Amino acid sequence: MEITIREGGPDDIPVILSMLDSCVEWLVAQGRPGQWGTKPLSENPKVARSVAGYMDDGSVFIAEVDGVPAAALTLNDRPGDHVSRLPPPGEPERYIHWLASDRRFKGHGLGSALLAHAAEATRRAGVSLLRVDCYAGDDGRLVRYYESNGFVRTETYRGKDDWPGQVLARRV
Numbered sequence: 018m019e020i021t022i023r024e025g026g027p028d029d030i031p032v033i034l035s036m037l038d039s040c041v042e043w044l045v046a047q048g049r050p051g052q053w054g055t056k057p058l059s060e061n062p063k064v065a066r067s068v069a070g071y072m073d074d075g076s077v078f079i080a081e082v083d084g085v086p087a088a089a090l091t092l093n094d095r096p097g098d099h100v101s102r103l104p105p106p107g108e109p110e111r112y113i114h115w116l117a118s119d120r121r122f123k124g125h126g127l128g129s130a131l132l133a134h135a136a137e138a139t140r141r142a143g144v145s146l147l148r149v150d151c152y153a154g155d156d157g158r159l160v161r162y163y164e165s166n167g168f169v170r171t172e173t174y175r176g177k178d179d180w181p182g183q184v185l186a187r188r189v
Contacts, residue, residue, distance in 0.1 A: 088118035
């Protein structure tokens, strides 16, 4: 199995939406619908606009396994609106959005490979702070996942409908 990471573009939006749908299906099967709900995210036009928007003012990276798109991550210079009411970090940052994988490839280290790639891209850009926010509900597995990839917890927040969120940061 060979993992390669490439720059993505607008043509990858349907593939990314498919990955997000795969994640929703997997989360629901795990009894954890609190993160992204129970409906395919591809049915929500706001999600496609969000992915495209982060792509337009940042980067998207696609991890491929033997040439098959298997995971994606968007990266830009600012948090999403849902986090923007928190105090800014007081320094330049890069911010991860929409990390997702096709769950057929679960356990192959694709998310970790993309996070390491984002950290390196951030460092190469001359920025030393990489941040991400995520769902902090249920069993906390997602927060622990980011911690296992070098991130530390910073602020907590409540999103729409009292959605529990956690901001994490990593120095690069």
